[in-house]
Amino acid sequence: MNAHKTDLQSSHISPSLAARLACRSGTMTGPTAGIAPGFVQGNLAILPRELADDFLRFCHLNPKPCPLIGMSEPGSLEVRTLGADLDIRTDLPRYRVWRDGILVDEPTDVSAYWRDDLVTFVLGCSYSFEEALMADGLPIRHIEACSNVPMYRTNIACEPAGPFSGPMVVSMRPFKPADAIRAIQITTRFPRVHGAPVHIGRPDLIGIKDIAKPDYGEAVTIHDDEIPVFWACGVTPQSVIATVKPAFAITHAPGAMLITDVRNTQFAIM
Amino acid sequence: MNAHKTDLQSSHISPSLAARLACRSGTMTGPTAGIAPGFVQGNLAILPRELADDFLRFCHLNPKPCPLIGMSEPGSLEVRTLGADLDIRTDLPRYRVWRDGILVDEPTDVSAYWRDDLVTFVLGCSYSFEEALMADGLPIRHIEACSNVPMYRTNIACEPAGPFSGPMVVSMRPFKPADAIRAIQITTRFPRVHGAPVHIGRPDLIGIKDIAKPDYGEAVTIHDDEIPVFWACGVTPQSVIATVKPAFAITHAPGAMLITDVRNTQFAIM
Numbered sequence: 001m002n003a004h005k006t007d008l009q010s011s012h013i014s015p016s017l018a019a020r021l022a023c024r025s026g027t028m029t030g031p032t033a034g035i036a037p038g039f040v041q042g043n044l045a046i047l048p049r050e051l052a053d054d055f056l057r058f059c060h061l062n063p064k065p066c067p068l069i070g071m072s073e074p075g076s077l078e079v080r081t082l083g084a085d086l087d088i089r090t091d092l093p094r095y096r097v098w099r100d101g102i103l104v105d106e107p108t109d110v111s112a113y114w115r116d117d118l119v120t121f122v123l124g125c126s127y128s129f130e131e132a133l134m135a136d137g138l139p140i141r142h143i144e145a146c147s148n149v150p151m152y153r154t155n156i157a158c159e160p161a162g163p164f165s166g167p168m169v170v171s172m173r174p175f176k177p178a179d180a181i182r183a184i185q186i187t188t189r190f191p192r193v194h195g196a197p198v199h200i201g202r203p204d205l206i207g208i209k210d211i212a213k214p215d216y217g218e219a220v221t222i223h224d225d226e227i228p229v230f231w232a233c234g235v236t237p238q239s240v241i242a243t244v245k246p247a248f249a250i251t252h253a254p255g256a257m258l259i260t261d262v263r264n265t266q267f268a269i270m
Numbered sequence: 271m272n273a274h275k276t277d278l279q280s281s282h283i284s285p286s287l288a289a290r291l292a293c294r295s296g297t298m299t300g301p302t303a304g305i306a307p308g309f310v311q312g313n314l315a316i317l318p319r320e321l322a323d324d325f326l327r328f329c330h331l332n333p334k335p336c337p338l339i340g341m342s343e344p345g346s347l348e349v350r351t352l353g354a355d356l357d358i359r360t361d362l363p364r365y366r367v368w369r370d371g372i373l374v375d376e377p378t379d380v381s382a383y384w385r386d387d388l389v390t391f392v393l394g395c396s397y398s399f400e401e402a403l404m405a406d407g408l409p410i411r412h413i414e415a416c417s418n419v420p421m422y423r424t425n426i427a428c429e430p431a432g433p434f435s436g437p438m439v440v441s442m443r444p445f446k447p448a449d450a451i452r453a454i455q456i457t458t459r460f461p462r463v464h465g466a467p468v469h470i471g472r473p474d475l476i477g478i479k480d481i482a483k484p485d486y487g488e489a490v491t492i493h494d495d496e497i498p499v500f501w502a503c504g505v506t507p508q509s510v511i512a513t514v515k516p517a518f519a520i521t522h523a524p525g526a527m528l529i530t531d532v533r534n535t536q537f538a539i540m
Binding site: 177178180181184185188196197198199200201202205225227270 | 447448450451454455458466467468469470471472475495497540
């Protein structure tokens with residue numbers, strides 16, 4: 001009997017809880033893209049209480065790169081607004097543990113690292129709006145190419161809060177101009193998952209020197225009849241946390257997100 | 271006693287009706303830009319009944335350049351959805367009368383030309399969405415420059431209906447990229463007055479060879495940190511009617527629109 005198979009195929013629990021249970025049991029350890037389609041996935045940042053207030057303020061001041069969709073009480077393992085049966089220590093496929101800004105472990109379970117002063121932050125992720133774009137028939141280049149979205153550090157400064165500051169990171173998707181307009185309309189409906197783009201057209205105007213050389217992810221082809229469209233990216237808070245080098249922090253491993261019980265459509269504001 | 275002054279200053283009628291009465295009495299004969307702010311202004315096309323069905327279908331098939339906001343019964347002087355006290359023969363500042371596609375008169379009153387087979391069409395106009403853009407703090411270059419908006423024939427073909435066919439005409443407003451995104455969001459709310467842009471960025475992709483040489487209106491400066499944003503334009507149906515060369519037609523004179531009792535905000539879909 002395969003526990004993973006049983007979890008995912010069980011008909012009386014939601015696909016999102018099935019995925020979390022598969023993570024909890026250790027059978028799901030890889031990327032979450034394509035898992036539990038229709039459900040919101042979130043970026044994870046866990047910080048000691050002494051940094052939590054400043055980080056919360058940072059999210060509040062920078063809602064486009066840091067759209068906070070869930071937060072825990074200090075020490076709590078739950079994020080009640082995102083899932084009924086949720087243990088933040090075990091329910092992601094893989095984590096990254098940081099000490100003084102240095103990556104020290106990539107476990108599938110952070111129970112051994114848990115402390116009562118830790119505060120969990122969950123931030124919205126572009127998977128939700130990409131699902132809405134594809135549902136509308138818009139092609140997404142990096143998904144067609146089976147690669148990671150290209151991401152770039154910009155010259156747009158985030159609003160600082162306490163020790164947290166730094167440049168906004170953006171993700172880029174090329175579209176034909178009419179599709180770019182449609183993509184702006186669609187993503188405007190999803191402010192809790194980065195919302196409308198922050199820039200369109202000329203990369204140089206936001207400090208991107210070479211569109212073919214992203215700072216994160218992989219480059220994609222931009223055809224001659226397309227323009228690049230830039231969204232605020234959830235890598236921004238990770239990059240900012242890395243700069244602050246907190247004594248202790250936990251994040252999700254890249255691509256291994258928290259799968260929540262909230263449906264993507266529930267985040268649409270209209 | 272000045273009748274014009276009395277009409278416009280009367281406190282118990284709306285500014286829109288006051289403007290129509292001033293047109294009716296012959297005291298208002300010039301452009302309507304800036305008159306009765308907050309009220310929808312419309313493009314006028316009056317056609318013989320034998321062409322009306324095809325033109326209606328043309329509007330239906332091409333809602334972005336031809337957003338039909340009002341239509342009369344054949345021979346009727348009223349457009350009831352747009353104003354309670356409205357005589358379409360007299361209530362615009364100035365008209366153009368066409369015979370076989372040739373401009374034969376520019377009167378302030380078309381009562382002498384009226385026929386029982388004429389059908390009135392009123393189409394939404396960009397003044398409504400420009401008001402919403404300015405209310406949001408977005409600068410509109412041609413208004414700052416006190417010039418007409420630049421307009422261009424494109425290689426985008428309208429959907430044909432009967433004898434009506436031809437290229438879409440677009441108007442162009444330059445914006446910084448973040449403002450362009452905001453302008454898309456705002457104008458999306460106004461589908462009855464051209465709605466969201468049809469194109470953004472590269473003019474060549476829609477057949478515009480030289481952005482400095484508009485086909486109608488006047489060129490505006492595009493700064494180095496701006497991109498051109500293109501909206502479907504109400505000149506499209508006028509250009510299409512001119513091509514068809516109907517035996518008889520009446521339109522508004524450029525800039526001398528019908529001022530309606532509908533408020534711009536009432537056309538916002540959200």
